[in-house]
Every structure is written in C-alpha cells, then in structure tokens.
Amino acid sequence: MSHPLKDQVLTRFAGASARTKAHVRARLASVPWPALLERLPKSGLIASLGCGHGAIEIAAALDSASRQFVACDIDDAKLTQARNAQGSLPIQFCSGDLWQALATRNTRADAVMAIDVLYLFDTAAQIRFVNQAWQHLPPGGRLLIKEMAATPRWKWGWNRLQEWLACHVLRITASVEGVVGLRPTSWWAEVLAREGFAAVRIQPLDAGYFHPHALVTGVKP
Ligand SMILES: C[S@@+](CC[C@H](N)C(=O)[O-])C[C@H]1O[C@@H](n2cnc3c(N)ncnc32)[C@H](O)[C@@H]1O
Incomplete structure (x- = not known):
C-alpha cells in the first residue's frame, strides 16, 4: 500500500541486510499500520511489546513528533x-522485559501496545500481559492489542498456516514459549473486560488484506 511515510521508513533500513529489508517491506505491505497509527495516542x-525491527514504531514516531516509545523484543x-x-x-529499543525497561525509567506508559506478538x-x-499492562497504565491509559479475528474463516486459516511456517519452518519469528497461541480478538476483548478495562472495542482492520487483522482496545478507568 502507498502511504507518505512508507518510503521514509524503508529509507532508514537502506543499510540493512537484504533479508531485513525484505522482512520490513513485507511487514509494511501486510500489516494495516496506517490504521494503527490513527488509533495510537x-x-x-507508548510501551511496545515485541517490536521486531521497529518499523511500526519508527513510522509512528515519524507520524507524530510528540510520541515516544519504549519498545522491547527478545x-x-x-x-x-x-x-x-x-x-x-x-x-x-530494549532487549527483554518491557516492564523492567519502564521501571528503569521510573515511569508509567500512556499507552501499551502489542502488535502481532501475543x-x-x-x-x-497472555493473561499476565493484560494484567501487567493494567498495572503500568495510569487512569485514562490505553491498551492496544493487534491480533486476528476468527472471521472470515479462510483468512483465519491462512494466518494459522503462515504463522506456523514462520515459527517452525522459516524461523523468522522467535518465541520463548515455542507455541502458536492464536486467539481470536473476541477472546482478547473478554480478557480486557475481565481485567477491568472500559470502552473495550474490537475494530476490524482487514479490508484489503489477506489476514483477518483486528485491533482490540481498552481504557483503564
Ligand atoms: C510477528 S513479529 C511482530 C513484530 C512487530 N510488532 C511488527 O508488527 O512488525 C513478533 C515479534 O515478537 C517477538 N517476541 C516473541 N516473543 C516475545 C517475548 N516474550 N517478548 C518480547 N518479544 C517477543 C519476536 O521476536 C518478533 O520480533
């Protein structure tokens, strides 16, 4: 997809390996990141779990100079x-535990996000992450979880196959647990509501994409 920030992000990876460039290009083509940027504060x-190459965080920081990120990956x-x-x-960008990184800064995040990680x-x-996000957000703070909806079924099935290949065959995605714990966004919405988040919403973001992208958001009252 064409977006004014796409080339700016790709230019920043010009010195990276061909594999990294291909990976970043693929993420920017297959994830509805412009819609995600619109929904971020x-x-x-913003504390980001599992940032990978950081392409979405870089796009978000270019989009608004008032955003700062603590972004972790393993x-x-x-x-x-x-x-x-x-x-x-x-x-x-930090290695390892997101909450530890926030503690080191002695601060709380205004928003917590996890894009295709959980x-x-x-x-x-998964449930512990929602609880920890709650603890590290101030009242009014927002949690944003981008995962996949269970419908349409063909998109859900295609995504399962692709993630299994990425984790177990191509090994381009690291996972400590070594599991593929795909949960539909409806399940995530229930977990957020149970934790106490208010205004829990599921926003489908899959129009024009092969994957059933959807965003779950909630606000700490
Ligand atoms: C599919 S990638 C998504 C990367 C990025 N959020 C994006 O949207 O482009 C999943 C990422 O989660 C990271 N990851 C897996 N388990 C993690 C953990 N326990 N803590 C932090 N990151 C983790 C992986 O290393 C990988 O970079």
Missing part, C-alpha cells in the same frame, strides 16, 4: 537493525 510514552538481531534505523527518533505466548502469559 498522538503524544506521550530478538537482539532485529533490535540492532531497529537501532540502526531509528536515527534520532525518541525510541528506546499469539506467541501461552494462555497464562
């Missing part, structure tokens, strides 16, 4: 590429 500190090779690409953008967690870790 325009300012404040894949150090991806983080190195992310740091090389970020230039002077206010993004702290399907790599087992059920207990």
